[in-house]
Amino acid sequence: MKKLALISFIEGISLIILVFIGMPLKYIWGYKIATIILGSIHGTLWLTFLYFLYLTNKEFNPGKNFIYRMLIFSVIPFGLIPMEKLIKEFDDKINKKQKEGELINA
Numbered sequence: 001m002k003k004l005a006l007i008s009f010i011e012g013i014s015l016i017i018l019v020f021i022g023m024p025l026k027y028i029w030g031y032k033i034a035t036i037i038l039g040s041i042h043g044t045l046w047l048t049f050l051y052f053l054y055l056t057n058k059e060f061n062p063g064k065n066f067i068y069r070m071l072i073f074s075v076i077p078f079g080l081i082p083m084e085k086l087i088k089e090f091d092d093k094i095n096k097k098q099k100e101g102e103l104i105n106a
Helices: 002-027 032-060 064-074 080-105
Strands: none
Touching (some): 002 032, 002 064, 002 080
16 A cells, blocks of 8 residues: 555656646746656656556556546546545554454454
């Protein structure tokens, strides 16, 4: 879950940079290269995010609601804030279940 949290944060920052720096550079000042570079970086990070979301789904099975919400938040600027909250809530749920399992096995 820590890897998903890290990549979702980095991907969210890259989206903010693309939207609030790259797009104005292209459409206001005419620097088309800005969106090519920043868009490529963001695209690569987004694909990495999707891969880690897939791995998280495979390992922890958080449910469709978690996956859909993460996907929606990943395409919204500042969506990294609710993504971090979702990840923290799910991680807390996993840790609680692990602790309960340890008490039963003890």
